[in-house]
Amino acid sequence: MEATRWLDEHQDRAWRGYRRMRRLLDLELARELTQDASLSEPDYDVLSDLSETPQGRLRLSELADRMLWSRSRLSHHLTRMQQRGLVTREECPDDARGAMVVLTPAGRDAIEAAAPGHVTAVRQHFLDLLTPAEVEALGAFTHRVVDHLAQNRAPRPRRGREG
Amino acid sequence: MEATRWLDEHQDRAWRGYRRMRRLLDLELARELTQDASLSEPDYDVLSDLSETPQGRLRLSELADRMLWSRSRLSHHLTRMQQRGLVTREECPDDARGAMVVLTPAGRDAIEAAAPGHVTAVRQHFLDLLTPAEVEALGAFTHRVVDHLAQNRAPRPRRGREG
């Protein structure tokens, strides 16, 4: 039973700041998105990921993996977005089990209308408040942490790995 | 209609890294908390804030403000935690409208049992992966962003401000 190493003054300040910033930033970005574009953050993320693909379409499981969502969550959310006319489902030609999510024209309009304001808000409330060195540091350590966390997670070996 | 200033390469990398790190870190921390202590992150936060007060008790609205939660959310959540025996409600002596949230012995046991593992996880998956300079930078810019965002938010002037 090792003695717990608590956070020192600097770490504690960083950790509390991080959590508080997250919460406030989420609230503000969500508020502006809802008000200006009638989209939630999850809506925006779905549309954004779809719009970054050449065809505006993705396999459902592929989108779920990119977003780090469960398939169930994505399926439910798409049902709601479909009812609002932002996306549709199509059959998957390769795999009869599968489904494709497709951006509708209305969906593309929505993300194109929302994006400028959202990016501006991200700048205004976050990135533009950081020095270039801080932005660089943020990019560096977040990717380092992501790589570390990704290792612990569901490897997807089609074939056996070590051994 | 100004032309939108999109994110440059560095900002884009930082912003994507930030969002991905958040998601992965949340998943991992929540997973460990649930497994090791049968607590959700919101549970932990409530217990943590309460345990940091001298009496283990807080006015409900005070706790909601600290956590940046709506009163409604807190009230619902406390009802659930109360059913599990982690907290209780008491009448507020000063204000007959109000209520106090009080940590029960079981609640204190729960947070004290959960804290070492949680702090260790925060170190292991996050803070210990940062250099001291990065921790310092994180503390600096998060607090800067928080201050900025706090200005836009619900000022609580008992008396009129400008004008």
Place this chain on the structure above:
DNA sequence: CTACGGTCGATGACATGTCAACGAATCCGC
């Protein structure tokens, strides 16, 4: 081909968070 284990996406039950509305109590100018 057939059987079997795994993947895919959907679904229903349930947990959690949001929003608007409410009754009770307080504040405050009169």
Place this chain on the structure above:
DNA sequence: GCGGATTCGTTGACATGTCATCGACCGTAG
């Protein structure tokens, strides 16, 4: 003290996310 505006916490309806399970389909060994 009176009375209207405001604050407090709760509540119910609804939106969203999680979890276990399902039928359909795929890949492959036999």
